[in-house]
Amino acid sequence: MAPAEFGLTAASTGRDVRLAARSGGFQGHTSGLASEHVQVNLAILPAELAGDFLRYCQRNPKPCPLLGVSEPGEWTLPELAEDLDLRADVPRYRVWRHGELVAEPTELHGLWRNDLVTFALGCSFSFEHALLADGMRLRHVDQSRNVAMYRTNIPTRAAGAFHGPMVVSMRPLKAADAIRAVQITSRMPEVHGAPVHLGNPALIGIRDIQQPDYGDPVEILGDELPVFWACGVTPQAAIAAAQPAFCITHAPGHMLVIDKLNRQLGRG
Template sequence: MNADAFALTGELDAPAKVRQAARTGRLTGQTSGLAPGFVQANLAILPGDLAADFLRFCQRNPKPCPLIGMSEPGEPMLPELGADLDIRTDLPRYRVWRDGELADEVEDIRDLWREDLTAFLIGCSFSFEEALLADGVPVRHVAEGRNVPMYRTSIPTAPAGPFHGPLVVSMRPLEAPDAIRAIQITSRLPAVHGAPVHLGDPSLIGIRDVGRPDYGDAVRIEPDELPVFWACGVTPQAVIAAAKPPFAITHAPGCMLVTDLKNTRLSVL
């Protein structure tokens, strides 16, 4: 966990507190472990002429892109996800993309906001980690105070309009009994990626070096552990890089929107 989030963990025990800390610049790093019990969300913001295609992309790829909210064009407030929630200020850090290239990372996008922009909020694995920990399944990056490791894979997403590209996955190393239990737990949570997409040999899904993630931080994997891979909400960033839209905004990996929705509402069983 980054230093500012670690220092604020005990204090930021409610969604509004996390959003306010991001809005005022007190929180600029990852949100894992903050406001326990509440849904966190990945973010993608697209211009109006691409919004319908991106919505179809999410519908065709529900594992990496389970949609939990969508704004009206030009409307930065999402009251259905949180009181006084402003998508322009309430994430710790944003990424700005131009023609598929990462152009900047900023802590506030008010000066970039336009009347044609639509925000898409996508379920995040930080929500299912709470269910794993509650059942005694260890989560290595949480224990090590790191961001979750994430990787681009050779698995293609289902295209929609200009949007196409590789599936991104997050990884948690687990002993076999814990891996089985993790599958059982997360399969009940499709709104936050559901069950894993792969267990074991990373090379089978195009990951050459599991010790060098494309996003996040590397974590220790013990000899008796399996790397377990879940579809990840960073997938839209790989898709934006492949599709090269003129302009887009996403969250910085690990820097989520913390909503007022309860994690307990996500289970299908």
């Protein structure tokens, strides 16, 4: 069902989106929803792997900007939101076993374990609010699509078993807007900061810009540049490489929306 059928719009709150997901009804992507509120990626791992994953995030802050870490078994993160249930407040999750995607459930009650540690990571959907507020048009938002995401040839720094390529999200922008986007997002390191690449996608290992690895393709017009930001789907590539016996992530584009406001992010 479409977000509008749940009363969800850009003017919704983070709690509105969480409750719609918790009800089991809303299962869609969160791009363009609750635009004032910070959106986060999730990685949920057994405690025995949490130390290595924490070091992986610390070594790769562009794709893995860490906003919060739970205690083992806890399904709340009070510093992110009140009335938060990590087992149900994401529209769609991904369950991985030995590095293979095995399910995409809409809630985790039957899968939750007392040793699970949740990592909350910054998401580019949050800096989109700043770009839109500056007057830029984002085609995937205009078209109610998920942002296009690609695996690249840019390596991340390994930690324990976690390693793999950086994943990037792409937005086509006119040159003047691309320059302004660099200026705006460089002040927001909590949600990936400045782009990692502009222009020719082949230079970062993307063979076909119209075939994203995650999300939906969007047209790039003749007077536009593809602009690439580090993406919080990167940990899913690292998890696939590490092949843990069990872990959970969000489904790409289906984010946890928290109470913190986007205007509270950034440095000046």
